[in-house]
Amino acid sequence: MSHTYRYPRPALTVDIVVFGLDAEDLQVLLIERDGKPFRGQWALPGGFVDVGESPDDAARRELEEETGLSEIFLEQLYTFGNPGRDPREHVVTIAHYALVNLNEHDVKASSDARNAAWFSINDLPKLAFDHSEILKVALDRLRAKVRYQPIGFELLPKKFTLRQLQHLYELILDRELDKRNFRKKVLATEIVKETNQFEKDVAHRAARLYRFDQRKYDRMTKQGFNFEV
Amino acid sequence: MSHTYRYPRPALTVDIVVFGLDAEDLQVLLIERDGKPFRGQWALPGGFVDVGESPDDAARRELEEETGLSEIFLEQLYTFGNPGRDPREHVVTIAHYALVNLNEHDVKASSDARNAAWFSINDLPKLAFDHSEILKVALDRLRAKVRYQPIGFELLPKKFTLRQLQHLYELILDRELDKRNFRKKVLATEIVKETNQFEKDVAHRAARLYRFDQRKYDRMTKQGFNFEV
DNA sequence: CCAAAAGTGTTACTCCTACACCCATGT
DNA sequence: ACATGGGTGTAGGAGTAACACTTTTGG
Known part of the structure; x- marks a missing residue:
């Protein structure tokens, strides 16, 4: 089944910056891309927002599908929508950030075939799309927020x-x-x-x-x- | 011309909470709706995000089209996307807020047929959609933000x-x-x-x-x- | 008994708060 | 001369920042 609209629409996605903590470092959860573009590069977990689904629900659903994480702290961060941020078409993404306790949540439970791994924020790989920028905004937000919440x-x-x-x-x-x-x-x-x-x-x-x-x-x-x- | 997608997409809009100041009160700029739904009710200025246009640009464009305001302070606020917020279909809106100096900007320059007017935040009409909630979030943000910026x-x-x-x-x-x-x-x-x-x-x-x-x-x-x- | 981290108080300084009177101008 | 808002200083209290030693435990 396909869907027709009078005017074209940007695609709408969510991406999630998941912060975790081990003994040494603040960590971020990344997914290895298996499709085009940026195949093989690391990226933030995320995916499309379904019609009839709130962005918040979409973020929680994608996170569980891709990493097995559920029932964690998650908040909306910022919406990124520059037309050039995805080379295929205009994709607007509602970025979220999440905080998890690594001792009580296991990311290996991922049901998805894709590879997920934690990276220290001090030793990050090159990221797909504008995900480095999103991560930077998330880190700034986290730093600002711990001071008053x-x-x-x-x-x-x-x-x-x-x-x-x-x-x-x-x-x-x-x-x-x-x-x-x-x-x-x-x-x-x-x-x-x-x-x-x-x-x-x-x-x-x-x-x-x-x-x-x-x-x-x-x-x-x-x-x-x-x-x- | 019409546009066909493999999966359905939510519609994507921007709405803008424009704050202004007169001698008495903090004011908000509202537009009287002339289409369905909520015909005749007051609502925030806003409109659809075009493909190939950043949400920020869309907000500036809609604001100028509907109210004549341009080159003003404008920032993204929050993205509202609960499926029930528009009775017609699933519409996700990237809310912005703007600050204008009423002495130096004239809202009468509006080229649009619709009626635009300033309302005191202490005496607001009933608003269309979830715009009352958006306004509340904008006011909270403004209050928080003047303390550190x-x-x-x-x-x-x-x-x-x-x-x-x-x-x-x-x-x-x-x-x-x-x-x-x-x-x-x-x-x-x-x-x-x-x-x-x-x-x-x-x-x-x-x-x-x-x-x-x-x-x-x-x-x-x-x-x-x-x-x- | 040694190594390692836990736990604990005081002082100086800065910043915030509360508060009342004289000044300049127009009518 | 009076009415109106403009403009100024100080003292007390609260909170912040800097700083070093003793205690407990395991090996």
Whole structure:
């Protein structure tokens, strides 16, 4: 079946910048292209928006189809629509960004034949289309956003040490933070609660584990906060 | 001529929330619809994105066609694409917002037969489609943005008094500000320069006129600043 | 007992906030 | 001379930034 319109329409897609965190680096999830153009190059996961489907739903669907990731933090980023960005035709893409905790989500579950892999944001391959630009905008957004909304927590496991949280902020903001001031600031927000559990199997004093206060977290995500670490 | 695609595509439009400022209120520019659906209701200016045209260009073109406004500050806001937002078919719209100085731009120049008018944001009519929601998001964005980027200046004439600037901030943020602290803060940014001109024809001491320092303005627009008035 | 990271307070400084009076101009 | 808004300074408080040592644990 084919579809006819009175006027031509740009194609509409979604692309998703998925950020993850390992011990070393902030990472991005990329897909190896198997079709033209840019065959064999790495690209952001994404695909067409179906008629009758919201862009947000399309982003979640594509992400699950291509990488197996579901039920993660996902937000709209920006819409890119310069006519030259896809050599085949005019394709407008609604870019999103997502945050996942690598310990609790496994990307190998991908049902798609295509190759998916994590790359450090400090060591990225050349990307297809204008995806480098999209990634840059996503990173800028992430950096700006952690300063006034507690979204960074989405990248950590449910229970985490304050050092892990600090490390996350250091990776995102790309600078070192003072340990004492950081702890004071985080605890002052009351967004984390201490547990009675501790790290295991470390060759030094074990750090206390904390978890989010979901009620405070939700309130602060809506209202915003000032976290000028 | 008609156009056939293998898969159906959502329609793609732009809508623009144009903010203006008069002595009393923050205003929004609306268009009276003359076609179905929502005939006779007020709506945001906007229209279809042509193939081969960037969304940004489409927004500028539609704005000029419908209201005569050109060469104004315009930025992408958010893309709205819930399938139910237009009763005819699935229409995805890339919403933008624009800021204009009402003294230097005249909306009567509209070449389009449709009726265009300014409305106070405190006294809005019922809007077509999901345009009330778009307007709300635009207003939230404007409020958030004036705190860290000097975009509010776009709403003022080239030369203005500090009282006008303060009034603008009070209208956008919807609260009163302290005159002395506001002046200190603005002058400390060095984004405005004093001129040797003064207000005319006022029945009291004439206020000094200021203008932007364009170099500082551009730098701060890019880098952001903290303007927690 | 050594290595490694956890955990903890104080001080100086900067920035923000609150607040009231005199000045210049036109009528 | 009076009415109207223009223009100015200071003091107290809050928050930020800089900084070093002791504690706990495993090997």
